[in-house]
Amino acid sequence: MKQLCARLLVIAALGVLLAFTGCITNQNDLVVTDEICANIVEHETTGTFSTFTVVDDFKAQLEAALKKAGKTSADVKSIHMISATFAAQAVSPKDARATADIDIARQDTPGGGYDDGPAPFVTFDDTLLKSLQGKPTDAEMNADGVALVDRALAALLAGQDPRLVLIVNNETITPTPTVDNPLDFRVRACVRFQAVVTGGSKKH
16 A cells, blocks of 8 residues: 555645534635545456446536535635545455555546546555445545546536546456356445535534
């Protein structure tokens, strides 16, 4: 696993402080914290593979999250990604372990080239996939991938409609999947963001 950079630790610490103080920065600002999620679904018959999942409703998910707080993207003064979680919803076989890198990229045109990235995002090292079941597991993120998400968020606020792609580059699966004994799993990956928006002293 790669370490978080100092900037990310500062952002995360700020998030904790804001939550503790009721999500208020000043009389006119409100901090909104929510998630944008995607399901990674795999059916594999070999131990080494590369697949991708497109998050094509990135803009819609963000706008829905802001709407819950009575806000729109026009109200956002700043926005940053603060964490990522993974939660396995189904795993077969139950003892499957994976070593894999997950990269992230921006691809605004379906089937087109990447507009940004790919950049390294999260690494799993001989991870028991079943251990990701239950409560979402916090991921140790790579700074390059986080910076890409932040750029996509900024582009969204500028009126663009960025699409994000999660790219799974799997090195090994133990036990090795076969046609007769495939690996099947579904993991819900979520990016947690924090936005500072204008308006009101109401707590979120």
